[in-house]
Amino acid sequence: MLLFIALANSHYFVAGERAFGGFPVGGSVLDRGIGTLISTFVDGRAFPMFGVLFGYGVAQIVRRQRESGRAWWPIRKLLWRRSLVLVVLGFVHAMLLYVGDILGAYGVLLFLGVWAINWKGVWLFVVAGLAFVLTAMPSDDSFSTMTAGPDPAVLSHNLAEQFSARIVAHPFIAMLGWIGFVTPFLIGLWAGRRRILERPAEHRTLLRTTAIVGLTVAVLGALPVSLVVGGIIDRPSDHALTYLGPLHDASGVLGGFGYAALIVLIAHRLSNRQGPFTLAIAAVGQRSLTCYLSQSVVWALVFTPYLLDLSGTLTTTTTALLAIATWLATVAMADRMRKANYRGPFEKLIRWFTYRTAATRSRSSGSLA
Numbered sequence: 001m002l003l004f005i006a007l008a009n010s011h012y013f014v015a016g017e018r019a020f021g022g023f024p025v026g027g028s029v030l031d032r033g034i035g036t037l038i039s040t041f042v043d044g045r046a047f048p049m050f051g052v053l054f055g056y057g058v059a060q061i062v063r064r065q066r067e068s069g070r071a072w073w074p075i076r077k078l079l080w081r082r083s084l085v086l087v088v089l090g091f092v093h094a095m096l097l098y099v100g101d102i103l104g105a106y107g108v109l110l111f112l113g114v115w116a117i118n119w120k121g122v123w124l125f126v127v128a129g130l131a132f133v134l135t136a137m138p139s140d141d142s143f144s145t146m147t148a149g150p151d152p153a154v155l156s157h158n159l160a161e162q163f164s165a166r167i168v169a170h171p172f173i174a175m176l177g178w179i180g181f182v183t184p185f186l187i188g189l190w191a192g193r194r195r196i197l198e199r200p201a202e203h204r205t206l207l208r209t210t211a212i213v214g215l216t217v218a219v220l221g222a223l224p225v226s227l228v229v230g231g232i233i234d235r236p237s238d239h240a241l242t243y244l245g246p247l248h249d250a251s252g253v254l255g256g257f258g259y260a261a262l263i264v265l266i267a268h269r270l271s272n273r274q275g276p277f278t279l280a281i282a283a284v285g286q287r288s289l290t291c292y293l294s295q296s297v298v299w300a301l302v303f304t305p306y307l308l309d310l311s312g313t314l315t316t317t318t319t320a321l322l323a324i325a326t327w328l329a330t331v332a333m334a335d336r337m338r339k340a341n342y343r344g345p346f347e348k349l350i351r352w353f354t355y356r357t358a359a360t361r362s363r364s365s366g367s368l369a
Contacts, residue, residue, distance in 0.1 A: 001259065002284060002330065004046035006295050006323035007038050009100060013150055013303040014319055015312040020241075023229045024316055031316040036230030038320065040222045044249050047102065048256025051181035054106055055113070055188020056197060062117055063192075076114050078354060083110040085353040087174065089346070094170040095163060097296035099153045103289075104174030109181050116186060121193070124186045131182035136250035138242045150303075150311060157305045180249070184256050197260070200268040207261040214258025221251020280335035287337060287344035291330040298326045 017025045023035050023043075058079065065075045090104030116124065153169040156162035196203045224244045227233045236244060270278055284291050302322065303311045314322065337344055343351075 001046050001049055001263070002288060002291050002295070003324065003327040004042045005050075005292065006327050007042045007320055008044075008046055009098075009295070009299065010319040010323040011035065011038065011316050012100065012154060013299060013311050014314060014316055015150065020225055020229050027316055032230045034317050034320050036226045036232070038316075039226035039229045039248075040219055043222075044252030045218050045222075045255035045259065048181070048184045048253045049259045050102075050256075051184030052188040052191070052256055052260045054109075054181070055185035055190075056192040057188075058110065058113065058117070058185075059189050059192025072118075079110060079114050079117075082350065082354045083107045083114075085350050086110065089349075090174060091170060093293060093296060094173075095166055097293070097300045099166045099169050099173070101170065101173065101296075102177065104170065105177030105181065108174055109178035109185055112178070113185055113189075116189065121190055124190045128183045128186040131179070131186075132250065132253060135180060135183065135253060136246050139246055155303055155305055155311055159306075183253055187257065197264050200264050204265075207265050210261035211258050211265060214254040214256075214261065216258075218251050218255025218258060221247050221254075224248070276335075279338065280331050283334040283338035284331055287334045287347055289346040289350065290337075290344035291334055293346060294330050294333065295323075295326055298322070298329075 011024060012022050014024045020039070023039060024031070027035070061079065061082075062075055065078065070078075084107065086103050086107030088107075090101045090107060093103060094101040116127070119127075151165075151169075152161060153165040156165055191197060194203075196206065200207055224236070225241075225248045228235050274282075300307065302308050302314075305311070334344070
């Protein structure tokens with residue numbers, strides 16, 4: 001899915017007029033074809049899966065802490081520390097590398113989502129449903145707006161312009177971006193309590209149904225916009241796009257559930273046939289934060305005007321090829337870390353800040369007692 005994240009981000013760096021959620025307007029037949037594929041299967045479909053896994057991971061942390069005998073208040077503080085490190089790391093990431101950072105939004109979501117951890121399952125579904133309805137409501141958004149890209153906050157001509165633009169843009173993304181992850185996060189919490197992704201053999205019917213229904217709805221919901229991106233059908237009116245854009249986003253949330261279920265089923269089937277490539281892919285997942293941030297290093301190097309400045313040179317097709325090459329490089333990097341038994345620098349940072357701080361405070365309290 002980090003490959004999908006790379007593909008979803010790559011087209012935002014192409015210079016020129018854009019619409020339909022940030023896709024470049026025009027281009028060659030091949031460019032429009034690649035845009036159609038990304039809009040149908042990737043854009044708005046990969047990030048919700050990470051929202052599911054984020055909620056699932058929080059449920060795992062809570063379960064392990066409770067099994068170790070830790071009380072609820074220390075668990076809450078531990079999660080807030082994790083939230084804080086995500087917010088800070090997201091801020092640094094946005095300022096230096098990529099303003100489209102999602103770590104800050106995840107940090108805000110976790111800070112607020114802590115209050116949902118003890119909710120009954122029915123309330124998780126009710127609030128998730130309300131958030132999903134909000135996502136699907138008609139709105140005037142980027143699908144119906146023509147803009148010239150990339151935005152100065154994405155690609156700035158010098159560091160002063162970069163920091164001044166991003167210091168305004170990033171807090172806006174972090175404080176509001178979490179809203180789109182509420183539904184997958186809460187469903188991930190529910191699934192994590194039941195260990196659905198860890199025990200696929202016990203939940204095969206649910207996973208198969210989710211994969212089929214979720215991905216079918218995601219593809220069908222994307223087609224009205226993705227066919228316009230590909231130039232296959234004419235651009236609808238702005239009024240129509242205020243409905244079709246949210247349909248694209250809302251169906252993508254279900255697609256995130258579908259991808260999560262599909263990958264679990266594939267992983268379960270391959271569990272007894274692990275070869276070098278599957279081990280390398282698993283190593284990426286175990287170091288997903290480091291690999292995600294590594295993608296941003298490439299974007300900054302290749303596209304920033306005061307570095308390589310290839311925004312006006314590369315197209316939708318060539319940026320997609322760059323995204324694939326970048327992902328393959330992170331696979332090789334993660335596999336080398338696996339062979340060296342190295343967790344990954346940013347995974348170690350978050351773990352140290354979350355758990356070492358908790359252990360230090362616990363020892364301090366004990367000595368004072």
